[in-house]
Amino acid sequence: MRGVPWLRRSFATLVGCAATAVVAACDGGSAPHGEGRIEVTVTADASAPEGVGYTLTLNGRDPRLLPSAGTVVYTSVPEGTHVVHLFGLPQGCEVRGVNPRVVVIFGDGTATVDFSVACSAPESGGFRIEVTTIGEPLDDDGYQLAVAGAPLRIIEVNALEIYAGLAPGLHLITLKDVIPECRLHGGNPQPFTVVPGKSVLVRLGVICGEPPETG
Helix, strand or coil: CCCCHHHHHHHHHHHHHHCCCCEEECCCCCCCCCEEEEEEEEEECCCCCCCCCEEEEECCEEEEEECCCEEEEEEEEECEEEEEEEECCCCCEEEECCCCEEEEECCCCEEEEEEEEEECCCCCEEEEEEEEEEECCCCCCCEEEEECCCCCEEECCCEEEEEEEECCEEEEEEEECCCCCEEECCCCCEEEEECCCCEEEEEEEEEECCCCCCC
């Protein structure tokens, strides 16, 4: 084949297209040293949490954010070998198959990469408990926050506490060590429900002194 240049070029292209470890699109008529495209598609099963999103990088750079399912296109990608990495998956999720993926661009061709994400159903959830206190006198040393299924915590009169890993179902939330001049609006304790895979926002309002006038 030394004396047949076009045959050597065709043979090299065929070898590149036949590599099973590489996702590539070949264009025999493309000019060398061109720029191509990489189209990355992510699909997820029904157990994947909504609104979380993932992150893609190309060669460890150019991060792109995308929802649990979607397509990202990298343009003006130089000819040659590149690495596409999908990460930032929520807990309990993993990529099926190889990750990161090796991609080869030939000339101005287009390479496609498909990531499939599988998730196991979440077995626990949590609370985001927001405590707000109005009126006077304020309780300078804060309160004790009790959530069924979790250790007792100290929380300031205006603060946020996050609970995770709670069993699904109904939980009682109690504010303890509240001075007599203050009371929890709506009663104390109060029931709230843990939803698997979610962080439920709980707002607790404490009123001190006389209730503020309305209207």
